[in-house]
Amino acid sequence: MKNTVFELGASRRSVRKYTDEHIPDEVLDEIMKAALTAPCSFGHRPVEFVVVRDQEMIRKVASCKRRGGTQIVGADTVIVVMVNLERGEFWIEDGAIASAYILLAAEEYGLGTCWVHIRNREGKEKTADEEIRELLGVPEGYAVLNLIALGGKGEQKPGYTEADYDFGKIHWEHY
Numbered sequence: 674m675k676n677t678v679f680e681l682g683a684s685r686r687s688v689r690k691y692t693d694e695h696i697p698d699e700v701l702d703e704i705m706k707a708a709l710t711a712p713c714s715f716g717h718r719p720v721e722f723v724v725v726r727d728q729e730m731i732r733k734v735a736s737c738k739r740r741g742g743t744q745i746v747g748a749d750t751v752i753v754v755m756v757n758l759e760r761g762e763f764w765i766e767d768g769a770i771a772s773a774y775i776l777l778a779a780e781e782y783g784l785g786t787c788w789v790h791i792r793n794r795e796g797k798e799k800t801a802d803e804e805i806r807e808l809l810g811v812p813e814g815y816a817v818l819n820l821i822a823l824g825g826k827g828e829q830k831p832g833y834t835e836a837d838y839d840f841g842k843i844h845w846e847h848y
């Protein structure tokens with residue numbers, strides 16, 4: 674361990690196939706520490722998580738997204754990222770940055786991850802957000818931004834290298 678944020682950022686890729694590696698609870702605790710220390714608007718800490726490890730429940734969560742949800746099936750763990758809207762004027766940003774911390778922290782442990790989007794996505798009958806909240810018993814006043822699937826990397830993708838850095842996107846002093 675002790676990879677720098679530069680190394681983690683370069684090696685992290687979205688992984689959509691998983692091995693049957695079991696992630697120890699202690700590792701998940703460490704990963705969630707990173708999520709809990711992510712910056713947040715006004716210091717309100719509006720982001721909460723449901724960590725789903727039961728495979729049957731993961732299948733049910735997957736089916737709440739009409740298209741593109743099934744890829745989480747086979748992941749050891751799925752983290753549901755949701756935000757308390759009463760405390761979250763910037764709820765999307767708050768959820769997104771906490772998610773980014775999870776992605777990088779999981780990479781530190783050599784785990785594969787993928788962000789699976791939920792906000793503004795259709796479910797079977799309602800929105801994917803509503804169906805997931807109902808399934809997991811999330812109280813009123815929360816919105817689900819995304820899921821993060823975690824597991825052993827079942828596909829190997831090359832990390833980013835110097836050739837991938839598009840410095841043309843960086844504008845100095847003016848566009």
Ligand SMILES: Cc1cc2nc3c(=O)[nH]c(=O)nc-3n(C[C@H](O)[C@H](O)[C@H](O)COP(=O)(O)O)c2cc1C
Pocket residue numbers: 685686687688689741744787788789790791
């Ligand atoms: C806001 C956001 C939404 C995303 N939604 C999905 C998704 O629903 N399903 C999926 O497989 N990947 C999703 N991704 C992952 C992206 O497809 C992926 O990060 C991008 O193609 C770059 O590839 P990389 O993660 O390997 O660097 C999402 C990523 C972000 C940041």
